[in-house]
Amino acid sequence: MLIRLTIGLTTALVLVAVALAAQVEGRSVDPMAALGTPAGPPIEGDDLTEQTLSLGSKMRCPVCQGASIADSPSQQAVSMLGQVRDLFAAGYSETQILEYFERSYGEFIRLQPRARGFNLIVWLAPLAAVLGGGALVAARARSRAAAGTGSSAEDLDAYLEQVRSEVRE
Amino acid sequence: MNRLPLIIGAVIAVPMIVFLALALDINHDVIESPLIGKPAPGFVLDSFEGDSIELGELEGTPLVVNFWASYCQPCVYEHPLLTAAARDLTGSVNFVGVVPPEDTAEAVDRFTSRLGAWGPTYYDSDGRVSIAYGVGKLPETYFVDAAGTIQHKHAGPLDPQTLATALEKIL
Amino acid sequence: MTPQIGQGLVLLALLLCAVGSPVGFVAGANRSPVGLAWTRRLALGFAAAMVAANVLMVIALLSHDFSVSYVAQVGSLSTPVHITIFSLWSSLEGSILFWGLILGVYVAGVAILQRRGHEDYLAYTLGTALAIGLFFSFLIAGPANPFAATPAPIPTDGPGPNALLQNHLLMAIHPPTLYLGYVGMTIPFSMAVAALLRGQLGPTWLLPLRNWLLVPTGLLSLGIMLGGWWSYEVLGWGGYWAWDPVENASFLPWLTAIAALHSAIVLQRKGTLKAWTVVLVMITFLLTILGTFLTRSGVVNSVHAFTQSPISPLFLGFLGVLLIFVIVLLSLRIDTLVGEPTKDAPLGRETAFLVNNLLLVAVMFTVLIGTTFPIVAELVRGVRVSVGEPYYNRMAVPVFLGLLLLIGMGPALPWGTSDPKKVRRALGRPLIAVPIGLGVALAAGAREIGLLVTVAFASYALWVTAQQGLDPARRRRRRGEALLKAFGESVARAPRRLGAYTVHFGVIMTFVAIAVSSTFQTEREATLGPGDKLEIRGYELTFEKAEGVQESNRFRQTADVALQRGGREIGSLSPSINHYTSNMDPMATPAVRTAITHDLYLTLMNVSTDGSIGLRAIVTPGVLWIWVGVFIMVGGTALCLVPPRRRATPP
Numbered sequence: 001m002l003i004r005l006t007i008g009l010t011t012a013l014v015l016v017a018v019a020l021a022a023q024v025e026g027r028s029v030d031p032m033a034a035l036g037t038p039a040g041p042p043i044e045g046d047d048l049t050e051q052t053l054s055l056g057s058k059m060r061c062p063v064c065q066g067a068s069i070a071d072s073p074s075q076q077a078v079s080m081l082g083q084v085r086d087l088f089a090a091g092y093s094e095t096q097i098l099e100y101f102e103r104s105y106g107e108f109i110r111l112q113p114r115a116r117g118f119n120l121i122v123w124l125a126p127l128a129a130v131l132g133g134g135a136l137v138a139a140r141a142r143s144r145a146a147a148g149t150g151s152s153a154e155d156l157d158a159y160l161e162q163v164r165s166e167v168r169e
Numbered sequence: 170m171n172r173l174p175l176i177i178g179a180v181i182a183v184p185m186i187v188f189l190a191l192a193l194d195i196n197h198d199v200i201e202s203p204l205i206g207k208p209a210p211g212f213v214l215d216s217f218e219g220d221s222i223e224l225g226e227l228e229g230t231p232l233v234v235n236f237w238a239s240y241c242q243p244c245v246y247e248h249p250l251l252t253a254a255a256r257d258l259t260g261s262v263n264f265v266g267v268v269p270p271e272d273t274a275e276a277v278d279r280f281t282s283r284l285g286a287w288g289p290t291y292y293d294s295d296g297r298v299s300i301a302y303g304v305g306k307l308p309e310t311y312f313v314d315a316a317g318t319i320q321h322k323h324a325g326p327l328d329p330q331t332l333a334t335a336l337e338k339i340l
Numbered sequence: 341m342t343p344q345i346g347q348g349l350v351l352l353a354l355l356l357c358a359v360g361s362p363v364g365f366v367a368g369a370n371r372s373p374v375g376l377a378w379t380r381r382l383a384l385g386f387a388a389a390m391v392a393a394n395v396l397m398v399i400a401l402l403s404h405d406f407s408v409s410y411v412a413q414v415g416s417l418s419t420p421v422h423i424t425i426f427s428l429w430s431s432l433e434g435s436i437l438f439w440g441l442i443l444g445v446y447v448a449g450v451a452i453l454q455r456r457g458h459e460d461y462l463a464y465t466l467g468t469a470l471a472i473g474l475f476f477s478f479l480i481a482g483p484a485n486p487f488a489a490t491p492a493p494i495p496t497d498g499p500g501p502n503a504l505l506q507n508h509l510l511m512a513i514h515p516p517t518l519y520l521g522y523v524g525m526t527i528p529f530s531m532a533v534a535a536l537l538r539g540q541l542g543p544t545w546l547l548p549l550r551n552w553l554l555v556p557t558g559l560l561s562l563g564i565m566l567g568g569w570w571s572y573e574v575l576g577w578g579g580y581w582a583w584d585p586v587e588n589a590s591f592l593p594w595l596t597a598i599a600a601l602h603s604a605i606v607l608q609r610k611g612t613l614k615a616w617t618v619v620l621v622m623i624t625f626l627l628t629i630l631g632t633f634l635t636r637s638g639v640v641n642s643v644h645a646f647t648q649s650p651i652s653p654l655f656l657g658f659l660g661v662l663l664i665f666v667i668v669l670l671s672l673r674i675d676t677l678v679g680e681p682t683k684d685a686p687l688g689r690e691t692a693f694l695v696n697n698l699l700l701v702a703v704m705f706t707v708l709i710g711t712t713f714p715i716v717a718e719l720v721r722g723v724r725v726s727v728g729e730p731y732y733n734r735m736a737v738p739v740f741l742g743l744l745l746l747i748g749m750g751p752a753l754p755w756g757t758s759d760p761k762k763v764r765r766a767l768g769r770p771l772i773a774v775p776i777g778l779g780v781a782l783a784a785g786a787r788e789i790g791l792l793v794t795v796a797f798a799s800y801a802l803w804v805t806a807q808q809g810l811d812p813a814r815r816r817r818r819r820g821e822a823l824l825k826a827f828g829e830s831v832a833r834a835p836r837r838l839g840a841y842t843v844h845f846g847v848i849m850t851f852v853a854i855a856v857s858s859t860f861q862t863e864r865e866a867t868l869g870p871g872d873k874l875e876i877r878g879y880e881l882t883f884e885k886a887e888g889v890q891e892s893n894r895f896r897q898t899a900d901v902a903l904q905r906g907g908r909e910i911g912s913l914s915p916s917i918n919h920y921t922s923n924m925d926p927m928a929t930p931a932v933r934t935a936i937t938h939d940l941y942l943t944l945m946n947v948s949t950d951g952s953i954g955l956r957a958i959v960t961p962g963v964l965w966i967w968v969g970v971f972i973m974v975g976g977t978a979l980c981l982v983p984p985r986r987r988a989t990p991p
Contacts, residue, residue, distance in 0.1 A: 060726045075271040075945075104204055182667065
């Protein structure tokens with residue numbers, strides 16, 4: 001209990017000191033301050049590489065034609081991926097890192113738009129189209145099956161006969 | 170007469186054409202950076218000669234931060250403009266250049282000995298300052314007022330008109 | 341003199357279109373044979389004028405006639421001859437002129453080859469195609485005139501074409517292949533307009549439509565693949581498809597063209613889906629114009645709109661006019677094409693075709709939304725958003741898996757029956773293939789669920805494809821024919837059937853190769869000093885030396901990397917970085933070693949002053965089979981165009 005209290009107090013003191021120091025320094029802010037405290041424990045090894053590449057493939061390289069920073073061989077992408085790696089290594093979460101980059105590059109940095117607000121259109125419109133289309137196909141299949149229970153008009157159709165003789169093997 | 174194509178056309182085609190027509194007018198260069206109106210991200214950078222600079226030291230005076238590179242052709246186009254502005258505004262505005270990690274001391278040296286230098290150039294050795302400012306294709310120029318707030322960002326080579334308007338915002 | 345002759349030829353083409361188009365429509369409305377004959381003559385005249393204009397431009401390029409503005413813009417005395425010819429389509433004005441050439445060739449092809457067997461529709465078809473030719477002739481004659489006279493003083497040398505064009509041969513051949521596909525969609529569109537105007541749609545419409553739709557679709561497949569291959573060989577990121585707006589624009593019409601080819605089969609078998617097929621064909625053409633607008637106007641371009649061209653508003657205007665025309669025509673005439681409802685089996689093959697169409701159109705819609713959403717978001721919210729690979733992977737890949745499943749289930753299902761017993765037997769039999777396929781995949785080390793699902797669907801589809809495609813040959817064989825003769829006869833009698841299943845086979849191969857290559861990529865990155873080694877998947881790479889060479893248009897840094905595998909020398913690779921003097925960031929040119937099972941792909945990231953390099957090595961399995969799969973698709977498409985051999989005995 002005492003240990004936890006000590007850790008808590010020390011952290012708070014350090015944070016206050018940092019904040020005060022920033023005040024003394026003037027208005028310029030350390031860009032890293034926006035990150036806050038790491039959400040998780042530091043990671044390393046294959047785990048780190050995997051997470052870096054996974055997040056990197058969701059971030060747009062600002063100097064390329066739509067490639068992600070994990071894919072792009074450009075120096076800018078390499079620097080960005082390096083920082084993503086360092087932040088993961090320090091224990092920051094995917095959300096924190098994305099928000100850090102978003103602060104300077106805007107939503108543009110995300111290769112998949114956040115599913116909220118106006119952006120929902122890009123996620124929901126295709127789903128709506130598939131569902132609507134599926135309903136049409138199902139309705140058609142059902143009505144045709146019902147409508148055609150009588151004699152099969154197919155074989156009497158002169159047009160079809162003509163096509164068949166021309167087209168079929 | 171079947172109304173269905175008319176309705177579908179009105180719902181899909183007309184808005185599409187209107188949007189595309191409006192989109193023709195979008196100028197991708199003037200989309201504002203999310204940092205505008207925000208305090209300039211701080212930095213500590215070294216020059217190739219070993220001088221160090223800290224953003225805090227520059228506060229109190231308007232500042233122009235130009236991200237460029239020795240291999241970048243548009244940077245050559247805007248070079249005379251920046252040279253003239255830095256000369257005219259000596260003392261009232263600080264001009265600072267930042268080059269990316271892949272640039273080298275020799276290349277920057279060649280560039281400045283050929284075209285002259287309009288201000289000190291610092292080396293962003295790990296690219297983190299560029300990231301903090303949201304730099305994309307070079308060159309990019311950020312205009313910071315005396316209070317340390319970013320007032321304007323320009324992507325691509327500067328032209329006299331843009332430079333004049335942007336400088337007005339920070340003077 | 342050349343500028344005047346060129347302008348004259350273009351104006352002649354414009355005039356022939358302006359006369360030919362109305363003549364075609366009037367001849368169609370009056371069913372006048374004389375009018376049709378005149379329409380054909382005018383169409384052939386248009387084609388001749390376009391061919392002549394292009395030949396003239398090539399001569400001007402080869403003779404370095406800098407009095408022609410386009411030659412002054414892209415020509416250079418130091419450019420090799422073949423690149424000089426390619427530069428015909430390397431810049432805007434030339435590429436529109438080239439577009440005119442292709443359109444002319446297609447129009448002439450229809451006028452000559454469809455002289456018989458398409459009489460009811462031909463006048464309308466040519467009239468519509470010439471109306472589209474009118475727009476392009478207008479572009480060439482005015483806003484994008486390549487034959488403008490260079491203002492004095494006439495230069496003695498020029499800058500040469502775009503550096504990218506000179507960088508790789510694929511860059512020279514992939515755009516014209518795409519154009520051949522794009523422009524070719526004009527013909528099916530014109531036939532669709534003809535069907536609506538005629539108010540009927542018979543066999544003399546369907547067969548030509550199918551052939552003239554197959555040709556551009558096959559070329560589009562090839563063009564899209566060559567684009568991906570170019571991106572892989574040149575751009576240095578180790579991938580072949582980035583869902584870039586430019587790529588998406590070529591993908592959209594391809595999807596609807598394939599949907600139309602499938603719905604045309606239902607139309608042929610059952611006489612239904614007439615209106616739907618016509619609509620799909622029309623959408624396909626509209627998408628080619630939309631794609632051209634999107635990629636030429638820079639509205640969806642990412643960082644700086646360098647590709648912006650002055651004619652893009654005209655393309656948008658043309659798209660608007662076409663849309664209005666299509667919508668009005670459809671609402672007035674579509675009822676003439678809606679047939680009597682026929683009997684459909686809800687679980688029969690006809691439903692599989694409907695689902696195929698649904699899925700293809702769904703992918704098209706998703707890609708269209710994804711490509712244009714950034715524009716909408718910027719206009720509505722004032723914020724730039726990106727829609728990239730992770731979005732498409734999530735939205736489109738499941739649909740593609742559905743399509744792969746359908747390549748198996750569709751052809752397995754019998755036409756016109758929903759008898760549960762029959763359906764169950766038809767679908768059940770090919771299931772044998774699934775454990776075999778999965779066994780092979782598991783033995784090869786595949787564990788990822790996505791890949792295993794792909795393999796399961798693909799093995800099922802492969803079984804059905806082989807069974808259906810080879811069925812006629814097997815029957816003949818059973819009747820006692822020799823193996824080769826049985827196969828040869830089955831191809832000659834039904835090339836379309838075998839062609840279609842060949843295409844399916846190519847698609848399955850491409851799907852599996854894409855799944856494998858995206859699952860099993862291994863990547864290593866290292867900073868290497870001279871003599872340092874990097875190991876990746878059994879390869880040992882030794883960095884030997886880096887050097888810089890100043891070439892006429894670029895500074896080229898090259899690293900020599902020696903390759904060893906299992907202790908044996910197997911050659912070397914030399915990736916490079918090019919710093920172009922023109923307006924461009926340094927470009928990495930990768931070096932690729934292709935083996936049957938995998939590619940070793942090296943990208944030079946940077947060269948430090950101390951002589952060390954940053955090297956990225958990627959080993960990707962299966963890449964070669966993506967290209968092979970698409971070549972098989974194209975071959976199958978070509979086979980579909982072969983006319984079947986009639987039986988020797990007359991009926």
